[in-house]
Amino acid sequence: MGCNGLREIHVSDVTAAVKRLCISANCNVPRETISALKRAEKAEESPVAREVLKQILENHRIAREEGVPACQDTGVAMVFLEVGQDVHLVGGDLYAAINEGVRQGYTEGYLRKSLVDDPLFKRMNTGDNTPAMIYVDVVPGTNVKLTVAPKGGGAENMSGIAMLTPAAGVEGVKRFVVERVQKAGSNPCPPVVVGVGIGGTFDRVALLAKKALLRPVGSHNADPTYAKLEKELLAEINKLGIGPQGFGGRATALAVNIEYAPCHIASMPVAVNLNCHVGPHESVEL
Amino acid sequence: MVIEISTPLTEETVARLKAGDNVRISGVLYTARDAAHKRLVALIAEGKELPMDIRGQIIYYVGPTPARPGMPIGSAGPTTSYRMDSYAPLLMEHGLKGMIGKGSRSQAVRDAMVRFKAVYFAAIGGAGALLAKCVKASEIVAYEDLGPEAIRKLTVEGFTVVVVNDIYGTDLYEEGVRRYRIG
Numbered sequence A: 001m002g003c004n005g006l007r008e009i010h011v012s013d014v015t016a017a018v019k020r021l022c023i024s025a026n027c028n029v030p031r032e033t034i035s036a037l038k039r040a041e042k043a044e045e046s047p048v049a050r051e052v053l054k055q056i057l058e059n060h061r062i063a064r065e066e067g068v069p070a071c072q073d074t075g076v077a078m079v080f081l082e083v084g085q086d087v088h089l090v091g092g093d094l095y096a097a098i099n100e101g102v103r104q105g106y107t108e109g110y111l112r113k114s115l116v117d118d119p120l121f122k123r124m125n126t127g128d129n130t131p132a133m134i135y136v137d138v139v140p141g142t143n144v145k146l147t148v149a150p151k152g153g154g155a156e157n158m159s160g161i162a163m164l165t166p167a168a169g170v171e172g173v174k175r176f177v178v179e180r181v182q183k184a185g186s187n188p189c190p191p192v193v194v195g196v197g198i199g200g201t202f203d204r205v206a207l208l209a210k211k212a213l214l215r216p217v218g219s220h221n222a223d224p225t226y227a228k229l230e231k232e233l234l235a236e237i238n239k240l241g242i243g244p245q246g247f248g249g250r251a252t253a254l255a256v257n258i259e260y261a262p263c264h265i266a267s268m269p270v271a272v273n274l275n276c277h278v279g280p281h282e283s284v285e286l
Numbered sequence B: 001m002v003i004e005i006s007t008p009l010t011e012e013t014v015a016r017l018k019a020g021d022n023v024r025i026s027g028v029l030y031t032a033r034d035a036a037h038k039r040l041v042a043l044i045a046e047g048k049e050l051p052m053d054i055r056g057q058i059i060y061y062v063g064p065t066p067a068r069p070g071m072p073i074g075s076a077g078p079t080t081s082y083r084m085d086s087y088a089p090l091l092m093e094h095g096l097k098g099m100i101g102k103g104s105r106s107q108a109v110r111d112a113m114v115r116f117k118a119v120y121f122a123a124i125g126g127a128g129a130l131l132a133k134c135v136k137a138s139e140i141v142a143y144e145d146l147g148p149e150a151i152r153k154l155t156v157e158g159f160t161v162v163v164v165n166d167i168y169g170t171d172l173y174e175e176g177v178r179r180y181r182i183g
């Protein structure tokens, strides 16, 4: 504890944690996702789809036991921090420390480097998977919660955003979300996890959808009306018939997670961000 | 039932494969993604020779993770295929017989498969750890500067895929969804 009541955390601890989480998240598919995949395998009607789910579960077991990335697309490193306002980060630049953790994790952990420096003209690989996409929230308290969520390109490319009018209502939201998943088809490696953001502004709604994917598969929004909408959307999506890998079947999605925020009287933004059946993320408290 | 095939693919082998078939491939796969395809197609346009003979061969759309010491390859599952759609027909015209990736292809690619008698297989996306077990050897053939996007020659055994598009114009994604869609 510093003399002014602040808790000091050295940024090298952040580097070490980011490095460890980059490697671990890519090799360890979340337990809740595995359970959902097992349930989907039992419930699946299509024999081809059952075989696919069996192989996916086998893949995730090998990845965990042998410390191999579950998917070769080890993604862009999304790093979310919740920093207690009574924390004093010392020893250097926080963002540089995070990127150093990504660099070490992706290099020493034999993860794929999938970032280009310039999106349009040069598209040169940066060589160490930096920079990370970093989001920091300031919260009460003296802790730092760190989440690393590697995000693959296949599922990310199938995301979408719509600035609906309030008149579109629940039906408008449902139609947009289901259509997104339908259009995505086999591309995001179904069974998918569907992150939905509703409300906020154009920029905020995309972040809500992404943050919804950080919630464990099988959890529900604390608000019962949104929890009900999550269940209804999941049922609708699983009628599409896309199934595991798009070969046809029941399990198109494992979960729909919704996060919402207040918005302008004239607006109703909706965003969909998809995760594949790997959908890695892992957190730690410093 | 699982059909065992080996590379290079012959006309007879390709003719035998039907959408929905489970197939195990043994032999050689060449890896290539967006950037490598761009270069291959540019070479053809300039009338130059390709770094490998693609006649009868299969291209696998993959950018693996780096191999750990002593391993032939890292995690090695398929990448999304539609990004290669604008390049694929020209390669088929020059003798390519198979492609492995994930996700559906454009109508132009599907037409080219019927015309040039080539097959599109899907491997399970996100099963990179499992698929890597079928890779016995890997060597870089071209474009090392592209890192994970370099062209590699993979020697595989029992590499598990499903036929999505056969030479008769059938598409597994369409058939599958039609069968299991409700309402």
Ligand code: SF4
Pocket: A071, A072, A073, A074, A151, A152, A153, A154, A155, A156, A187, A188, A189, A275, A276, A277, A278, A279, B077, B078, B079, B125, B126, B127
């Ligand atoms: S969508 Fe997910 S499982 Fe599929 S290739 Fe990308 S990261 Fe891997």
